Amino acid sequence: xxxxxxxxxxxxxxxxxxxxxxxxxVVDSAADGEEGLWFAESNDYDVVVLDIMLPKMDGLTVLERxxxxxxxxxxxxxxxxxxxxxxxxxxxIGADDYLxxxxxxxxxxxxxxxxxxxxxxxxxxxxxxxxxTLDLNARTVSRNxxxxxxxxxxxxxxxxxxxxxxxxxxxxxxxxxxxxxEAELMSNVVESTICDLRRKLTPDADDTGNIIYTRxxxxxxxxxxxxx
Amino acid sequence: MxxxxxxxxxxxxxxxxxxxxxxxxxxxxxxxxxxxYREFDERLRLQALSLTSxxxxxxxxxxxxxxxxxxxxxxxxxxxxxFQLWAPEPLxxxxxxxxxxxxxxxxxQDLPRECGSLDNPVYINFQLPNGKPGRGIGITFTPIxxxxxxxxxxxxxxxxxxxxxxxxxxxxTSLRAVAKHLIIAGGIGLFSTIILVPPLLTRLxxxxxxxxxxxxxxxxxxxxxxxxxxxxxxxxxIILALNGLxxxxxxxxxxxxxxxxxxxxxxxxxIAEIKTFTELKIKWPDKTEGDFEKEILKMIRRMESxxxxxxxxxxxxxxxxxTLQSQVEIxxxxxxxxxxxxxxxxxxxxxxxxxxxxxxxxxxxxxxLHTIVFNLLSNAVYHSPEGSSLKIQxxxxxxxxxxxxxAPNLKQEDLPLMFDRLWRQEKSRSSTERHGLGLxxxxxxxxxxxxxxxxxxxQENRLSMTLQLMGDE
Numbered sequence: 001x002x003x004x005x006x007x008x009x010x011x012x013x014x015x016x017x018x019x020x021x022x023x024x025x026v027v028d029s030a031a032d033g034e035e036g037l038w039f040a041e042s043n044d045y046d047v048v049v050l051d052i053m054l055p056k057m058d059g060l061t062v063l064e065r066x067x068x069x070x071x072x073x074x075x076x077x078x079x080x081x082x083x084x085x086x087x088x089x090x091x092x093i094g095a096d097d098y099l100x101x102x103x104x105x106x107x108x109x110x111x112x113x114x115x116x117x118x119x120x121x122x123x124x125x126x127x128x129x130x131x132x133t134l135d136l137n138a139r140t141v142s143r144n145x146x147x148x149x150x151x152x153x154x155x156x157x158x159x160x161x162x163x164x165x166x167x168x169x170x171x172x173x174x175x176x177x178x179x180x181x182e183a184e185l186m187s188n189v190v191e192s193t194i195c196d197l198r199r200k201l202t203p204d205a206d207d208t209g210n211i212i213y214t215r216x217x218x219x220x221x222x223x224x225x226x227x228x
Numbered sequence: 229m230x231x232x233x234x235x236x237x238x239x240x241x242x243x244x245x246x247x248x249x250x251x252x253x254x255x256x257x258x259x260x261x262x263x264x265y266r267e268f269d270e271r272l273r274l275q276a277l278s279l280t281s282x283x284x285x286x287x288x289x290x291x292x293x294x295x296x297x298x299x300x301x302x303x304x305x306x307x308x309x310x311f312q313l314w315a316p317e318p319l320x321x322x323x324x325x326x327x328x329x330x331x332x333x334x335x336x337q338d339l340p341r342e343c344g345s346l347d348n349p350v351y352i353n354f355q356l357p358n359g360k361p362g363r364g365i366g367i368t369f370t371p372i373x374x375x376x377x378x379x380x381x382x383x384x385x386x387x388x389x390x391x392x393x394x395x396x397x398x399x400x401t402s403l404r405a406v407a408k409h410l411i412i413a414g415g416i417g418l419f420s421t422i423i424l425v426p427p428l429l430t431r432l433x434x435x436x437x438x439x440x441x442x443x444x445x446x447x448x449x450x451x452x453x454x455x456x457x458x459x460x461x462x463x464x465x466i467i468l469a470l471n472g473l474x475x476x477x478x479x480x481x482x483x484x485x486x487x488x489x490x491x492x493x494x495x496x497x498x499i500a501e502i503k504t505f506t507e508l509k510i511k512w513p514d515k516t517e518g519d520f521e522k523e524i525l526k527m528i529r530r531m532e533s534x535x536x537x538x539x540x541x542x543x544x545x546x547x548x549x550x551t552l553q554s555q556v557e558i559x560x561x562x563x564x565x566x567x568x569x570x571x572x573x574x575x576x577x578x579x580x581x582x583x584x585x586x587x588x589x590x591x592x593x594x595x596x597l598h599t600i601v602f603n604l605l606s607n608a609v610y611h612s613p614e615g616s617s618l619k620i621q622x623x624x625x626x627x628x629x630x631x632x633x634x635a636p637n638l639k640q641e642d643l644p645l646m647f648d649r650l651w652r653q654e655k656s657r658s659s660t661e662r663h664g665l666g667l668x669x670x671x672x673x674x675x676x677x678x679x680x681x682x683x684x685x686x687q688e689n690r691l692s693m694t695l696q697l698m699g700d701e
Binding site for chain 2: 009011015018080101106108
C-alpha cells in the first residue's frame with residue numbers, strides 16, 4: 001500500500017517515512033505544499049499524511065485542490081493546531097482524519113492502516129483465501145495455522161492482490177503500489193515475485209491449488225469466492 | 229461605598245423639589261397676602277374717606293354728621309367696623325368731649341391714635357377691643373367748614389385725627405386657607421416627586437443599564453462586538469470610549485492568541501519530532517537511519533534556543549535594565565556583531581556596506597545594546613536574498629543606527645506585526661533556525677534603554693530598521 005507524507009520538518013518527515021516503510025507501506029514524501037499536491041495528483045495513494053502549516057501552499061489548500069480535482073484519496077491531517085474549530089474546518093473541507101502533534105507513532109500507524117482498510121472496504125485485519133489466512137496487522141500468512149514465510153516484498157504483492165481480490169491488477173499498478181517511486185525497478189521484478197509467491201503459496205508441486213492467476217496482457221488476479 | 233447615580237440624582241431632585249416647594253410656596257403666599265391686604269387697606273381707605281366727608285367744622289366744635297343709612301356698620305355694637313375721632317375742639321356737639329367713637333366701641337374702649345396724612349395714611353394690625361384681630365387706618369385731616377360759616381374768616385380750621393379699624397378675622401382665615409392649600413399642594417408635589425423621580429430616572433438611565441449588561445456579557449469570544457453609538461448625548465462619549473477599548477482589547481487578544489498558537493507550534497513540532505523519532509528507534513532499533521543522539525540533540529537545542537529567547541524577552545519586559553552603563557563605540561559594536569555572523573554572511577554570500585561615523589559612541593548598557601544590534605543585523609542577514617547587499621549607517625548626533633536590506637516578500641501590512649513575539653513572514657513557520665523572537669527582543673531591549681526601533685519599507689522593497697533614542701525620531 002502506498003502512502004504520501006507531506007511535512008515540512010525534515011526530521012519528522014524522515015521519521016514518519018521510515019516508520020511507515022518499516023510497517024510495510026510504500027512511502028513517498030514531500031517537503032512543501034506544491035510538491036505534495038503534485039505527488040498526490042500524479043500517483044494513486046491509499047493515504048496522504050498531510051501537515052497543515054506548509055511552505056508555498058498550506059495543507060488545507062492542498063486538500064481543497066485535491067477534492068476539487070476529484071481525488072478521493074484518504075487524507076490524514078497532521079498539525080500542531082488543536083482547537084476544535086481547526087479540526088472541524090479540516091474535516092469539513094474533506095479530511096478523513098485529524099491528528100494533533102505531538103502524537104504517538106503507534107496511533108498514527110493505526111490511523112493510517114484504518115484509512116487503508118476503509119479504502120478497500122474491509123473492517124477486519126484478516127483475509128481468508130481458501131485455506132490461507134492473511135493477517136494484515138501481524139503481516140503474516142498461514143495455511144491451516146502453519147506459517148508460510150514470505151519476504152516483505154512478497155507479502156506486499158500478495159497483500160495488494162488479496163485486498164483487490166476479484167479484480168485484475170496490472171503489473172504497473174503493482175509496481176506503483178508496492179515499490180517506491182524512487183526505486184529503480186528491474187523489468188521482471190514483478191514476474192519474479194509472483195513466481196516466488198506461487199511457489200510458496202501452492203501446496204502441491206504440480207501447481208494444483210494455485211491461487212494467483214495470470215490474465216495474459218492484462219495482469220494478475222486472485223479469484224473471488226462464490227459467496228463473496 | 230459610593231451611592232448610585234440614581235440614588236444621588238433622586239435625593240438631589242427631591243431636595244431641590246422640597247426647596248422649590250417651600251420657597252415657591254412662601255413667595256406665592258406672600259403675594260396673595262399682599263394682594264389681600266392691598267384690597268383690605270383700599271376698602272379701609274375708602275371707608276375712611278367716606279367718613280371724613282361727614283365731618284364739618286362748625287363755629288365752636290366739629291360736627292359729626294353720619295347718616296345711619298350710609299354708615300350702618302358703625303352703629304351696631306356687634307359690628308366689625310370701628311372708628312374713633314380726636315379733635316382739639318368738642319366733637320359732635322359743643323357740650324361733648326373732644327373725642328368721638330363709633331357705637332361699636334364702648335365707653336372704655338379706645339383705638340390706637342396712630343395717624344398719617346391723607347396721602348400717606350398709617351395702617352396697623354392690632355388687637356381690637358373685643359379681643360379679635362383687627363387692622364386699622366389712621367389719618368389726620370382738616371374737616372371742611374360748614375356752608376353756613378364758610379365765609380367767616382374768624383373761624384379757624386382744625387385738624388382731626390381719625391382711626392378706623394375692621395375686624396380682620398375673615399382675612400386671616402382666608403390667608404390661613406391659602407397657606408393650608410399651598411402646603412397641601414406642596415406636599416402633593418413633593419410626594420409626586422418622591423414617587424415619580426425614581427422610576428423616571430430608571431427609565432432615563434436605562435441606556436446605562438443596557439451598556440452595563442452588555443459589558444458584563446463581554447468575554448474573550450465576543451470582543452468583536454461593539455456598543456450601539458446611537459445613545460443619549462451624555463452616554464455617547466462613554467460608548468465611544470468603550471468601543472475604542474474593545475477594539476484595542478480585540479487586537480491584543482488576537483495577538484496573544486496568535487502568540488500562544490505560535491508557541492504551541494514552535495514547541496509541539498520539536499516535541500513531535502523527538503517523540504516519533506524515539507518511538508521509531510524503540511520499535512525498530514535495527515532499521516532506524518540517522519544518528520539518534522545527534523538528531524535528538526539538534527531538536528533539543530532548537531527548543532532550548534526558543535525557551536532561552538522567550539525567557540530573555542520576559543526578563544526584559546518585566547524588569548528595567550540595571551544602570552551599569554559605559555561608553556560603547558558603535559563601529560566596534562557593529563564589527564563584533566558582524567564577526568558573530570561571519571559564517572552565515574559568507575554562506576549566503578551577503579555583501580555589507582558600512583557608513584558609520586568615526587568615533588561615534590553612546591553611553592548605554594553595553595550588553596543590551598549588543599542584543600539589539602546583533603538581532604537587527606542577524607535579522608537582516610538571514611532574511612536578505614542570497615547574494616544581496618546589506619547597508620549599515622550610523623550617525624552620532626542625534627544617535628541613529630540604520631540597517632537596510634532587500635526584503636522582496638515583505639509587505640507594508642507586515643510592518644506593524646514584525647515586532648510581535650514569534651511573528652514570521654512565512655506562515656508555515658518551517659524554519660528551524662529562526663523563531664521570530666529577534667525583533668521583538670530587540671524592540672523590548674531598545675525600550676529598556678530609552679530607544680525605539682522603527683521599520684520602513686521603500687518602493688524598491690528595501691527594509692530599513694532604524695534604532696534611535698526616544699524623542700529624536
